[in-house]
Amino acid sequence: MEYVYAALILNESGEEINEDNLTDVLDAAGVDVEESRVKALVAALEDVDIDEAVEEAAAAPAAAAGGAAAGG
């Protein structure tokens, strides 16, 4: 998921989510960057409203956290 996290950081910092920026972030984190994944990620995010997608998760923030508990 490191590629997705990298995109999320760029989204918060307001930088463009392009191949160069993603590669820089992942490089800095010591990730052995695969160019095709970066490309694919940029393409996948092209028409997506990231803030909206993130917000949808926020609707169930703990859902994730509480998964185990909820199952019990």
Place this chain on the structure above:
Amino acid sequence: MEYVYAALILNESGEEINEDNLTDVLDAAGVDVEESRVKALVAALEDVDIDEAVEEAAAAPAAAAGGAAAGG
């Protein structure tokens, strides 16, 4: 959440989650890094097993995708 995302990238790449590495990742993403927040995060993570936290979150994969929204 950019600080947390950065920690999660480092966690996935297997790099140590320390002040220097976090700062590098955030810098690369164009984040105006606040040292104190980096410090606070590192300190907080000292007592937390991040893998466990991630795993617990993963236990409820779909919930994050909007389960709560559907319920709400």
Place this chain on the structure above:
Amino acid sequence: MEYVYAALILNESGEEINEDNLTDVLDAAGVDVEESRVKALVAALEDVDIDEAVEEAAAAPAAAAGGAAAGG
């Protein structure tokens, strides 16, 4: 199921969901296409708002996946 997936791909690519297009997609996937089924599907989808159905389901897989957990 492959017939319905083929319809979903056409829906996303913006191509018309007609017999020719469905047959092309299924052919390309190595499916031994049954003409009558293609006809029936095209007719059946005429009155369906595919985007709506798909969107609703986007919320539901979560529910589905979570359902098991919650039930457990």
Place this chain on the structure above:
Amino acid sequence: MEYVYAALILNESGEEINEDNLTDVLDAAGVDVEESRVKALVAALEDVDIDEAVEEAAAAPAAAAGGAAAGG
């Protein structure tokens, strides 16, 4: 989701989920295929048991259907 749909059609027709086959299906559907996404998809699916993933989702099909109904 068209890339995922394409993979699932191939999975059902019993064809191999490789770059060529995916590209063929998507091409036939009029999708402007991005090679990098195809590559990334093939790589990502390498260790995934698609049938298992589908079965898990199917384990709570009522939830999915019900979700849609409730939303409708």
Place this chain on the structure above:
Amino acid sequence: MEYVYAALILNESGEEINEDNLTDVLDAAGVDVEESRVKALVAALEDVDIDEAVEEAAAAPAAAAGGAAAGG
């Protein structure tokens, strides 16, 4: 969490949530105050509507279960 409690007291008393005030409150409580944590808190709270943020559930594991149930 003592730093957060201190911020909440200041929020209720109407005093500014700054480093000096937080340090005073924590000092008075016998806390061995770490400047970086105080700074980090002030930074984190800068753009936050505290009254709103305290009411917004940050973790509601029950919601996850409910979401799934509602879907079913």
Place this chain on the structure above:
Amino acid sequence: MEYVYAALILNESGEEINEDNLTDVLDAAGVDVEESRVKALVAALEDVDIDEAVEEAAAAPAAAAGGAAAGG
């Protein structure tokens, strides 16, 4: 709730939750301290397992958020 927050700080710092300490914390926060409320809080908390109550809140914060009776 500022009185309760003050008690929670003392609880975390390991200081005794008594009138003097509570008054000091609240004073430092610029609260116009009512002695009788401090006294009542001290007496009431003698019978409350604070750590347990805090933990319960962490498990079901949404439920707890409704409470606010006495200290508010």
Place this chain on the structure above:
Amino acid sequence: MSAEAERKTENLPQWKKEEVEELADLLEDYESVGIVGLTGIPSKQLQDMRRDLYGTAEVRVSRNTLQVRALEDAGYEDLVEHVEGHVGLVATNDNPFTLYKELEASKTPAPINEGEVAPNDIVIPEGDTGVDPGPFVGELQGIGANARIEDGSIQVMEDSTVLEAGGEVSADLANVLNELGIEPKEVGLDLRAVVAEGVLFDPEDLDIDVEAYESDVATAAARARNLAVNAEYPTASTVPTLVAKATGEAKSLGLQAAIEDEELMPDLVSKADAQLRALAAQIDDEEALPDELQD
């Protein structure tokens, strides 16, 4: 002692002077002073209570007129109106709320006599009275208890309130209660009012709802958690939630954008499957669907 107080006591006989002085010392030595009702406490029990309170509070009993004088001299005018009936002074350095709790906890049940006023509802509890069949069943019925003979003894069929709070105990009721060993009174030092550091507290003020405070503690903790998580302030207790939130966000984005990530594939596949089923659910024609999608 102030000059004014000196003057007030000068007309009293020597023993009274001494007693007022003793009371004055008591009032001066402690931060909080209150009036306790002593009605119905046998003197032996009072001795025990005073001993139990040693180190916490001091109880002094004296003539009411002398208590009033001592209170007035010491500036406790607010308490004077509570000096009525059989009362004593209580003095403590403890928190008055704590004192009230301790006094309430030390109360013990006691029988109630004919002519006394019920301090609370008097209830004959459901169950076997253990009394052999006989005229007692009539006595029970006479005071309003739902009683009858069953299985060879007198049974009360349901909890029966036989006198409401404030009612006067009749001779018959006192007899029945005595026979059953029911002690409806709570006897003990009954705190009527306290002045602590200048503030007057009534029993209603002092009767704190511990559960409400407990719920406040939980609420305060929940709010702090919410704030810390929503403001993304990491602490040992909020980091797991923040991590979960971040992974949830990444997952949500990944699913929405259909990002080709290994971790996301199972969820993407199930999402596709769910979409397929949702679409199939809208299709009426069986011809159009494979068997596995038909209802």
